[in-house]
Amino acid sequence: MIRIEGIRDFDLEQIFTCGQCFRWEREENGSYTGVAYKKIVTMGVENSLNGDGCKTLYIENATEEEFQEIWKNYLDLGRDYGEIKHILKEKDSILAQAISYGEGIRILRQEPWETVVSFIISQNNNIPRIKKCIEALCETFGEAVGVYKGKTYYAVPEPQVLAQLTEKELAPIKLGYRAKYLIETAKLVSADRVNLLNQCCDKTAEEAYGYLTSLNGIGPKVAHCILLFSMSKMDSFPIDVWVKRVMNQLYGISQGDIKAMKDYAKANFGVYGGIAQQYLFYFIRVSEEGEKINVGTNC
DNA sequence: TTCCAGGTGGCAT
DNA sequence: ATGCCACATGGA
Numbered sequence: 001m002i003r004i005e006g007i008r009d010f011d012l013e014q015i016f017t018c019g020q021c022f023r024w025e026r027e028e029n030g031s032y033t034g035v036a037y038k039k040i041v042t043m044g045v046e047n048s049l050n051g052d053g054c055k056t057l058y059i060e061n062a063t064e065e066e067f068q069e070i071w072k073n074y075l076d077l078g079r080d081y082g083e084i085k086h087i088l089k090e091k092d093s094i095l096a097q098a099i100s101y102g103e104g105i106r107i108l109r110q111e112p113w114e115t116v117v118s119f120i121i122s123q124n125n126n127i128p129r130i131k132k133c134i135e136a137l138c139e140t141f142g143e144a145v146g147v148y149k150g151k152t153y154y155a156v157p158e159p160q161v162l163a164q165l166t167e168k169e170l171a172p173i174k175l176g177y178r179a180k181y182l183i184e185t186a187k188l189v190s191a192d193r194v195n196l197l198n199q200c201c202d203k204t205a206e207e208a209y210g211y212l213t214s215l216n217g218i219g220p221k222v223a224h225c226i227l228l229f230s231m232s233k234m235d236s237f238p239i240d241v242w243v244k245r246v247m248n249q250l251y252g253i254s255q256g257d258i259k260a261m262k263d264y265a266k267a268n269f270g271v272y273g274g275i276a277q278q279y280l281f282y283f284i285r286v287s288e289e290g291e292k293i294n295v296g297t298n299c
Numbered sequence: 300t301t302c303c304a305g306g307t308g309g310c311a312t
Numbered sequence: 313a314t315g316c317c318a319c320a321t322g323g324a
Contacts, residue, residue, distance in 0.1 A: 019305060126304035129322065176320025219307045241306035
C-alpha cells in the first residue's frame, strides 16, 4: 500500500462513474478496485489530517515505482484541474454550474486498446450493458492477471486473441452487431507490425483521428472518446445523445446541428473542450437539474 | 409493445 | 459532401 498526499480536484466516484471507463468496481468503503496495465489495485481517498483541503490517495497492491510509472499518469495527476476549472468557469456560467457537480472529475489516460474495445461496444448502447459486455469479454477471452482478495481478475483480451475469433464464438458475449466491428478492428490492429495504435499518443490529434477512423466500427464520436480517454487529446469533444441534449437545452443549438456544436466547443472551450464535455456529460446524467433537462427533451 | 442507449457503415442522392 | 436506415440486445 502506498500513499500520495496533497491530492486536489480528485473524486474517485466521479472519475470512475463519469462514463470514461467501465471496469472499476466500487467497494463497500467507497474505494475502487480494477485492472489496468495488467495490474490489480484498490484505490481509496482519505481526507488530509492537516486540514488544508487536500486529500490523501492510497493505492493497495502497488509499489512506489508502479505509481510513478503507471498510476500517476493514469490518473492524470500531473495536470492542474483547479486552474482548468477556473478558466472554464470564467468563460461560461452554464459550464460553471456543471463543474460544481463534478469538481473531482479527471480525465484518465487508459490503455488505447482497452479504450478502442470499450467504445466500439459503447455505440448505440447504454452504460450498464456496456459494462456487462466488457466484463463478459474479459472473463471469457482475457488473460487472468491474478487472484486478488480471493477473486480472479482478467485483462482486456489482446488484439491477436480477438482477431482469431469468429462471430459465432463471440455470440455468448451478446455484443450484437458490434461483434463484427470488434473482430475486424482486432484483425487490423494485430496485423499492424508497426503498432500505429500505440503511436497515436505521440501524434497530433488529427493524425491519430485519421488512423482511428480507418478502423472498423470507429466513427467520429468513438474516435474522439479514444483520443480523449486514452491519449490525453484534451480538445477532443465527443458528441453523443447526451451531449446533443446539453448543447440543445443549455446552449440553444438545434438538435441535429453537430457542426454548430463542434464549432461552439472549439470557440468557447478551446484546448479544454474534452474536459468541459465531461463536466457537462456528468452534469446531465447525474444532477437534479440535468435530470430535468433529460425529461424535458422527451416532451 | 414501443422506445432508448456515450453511433457506424453502406448506400442513395 | 449529406441524408437515411438497418444493425443486436435488454431494460423501462
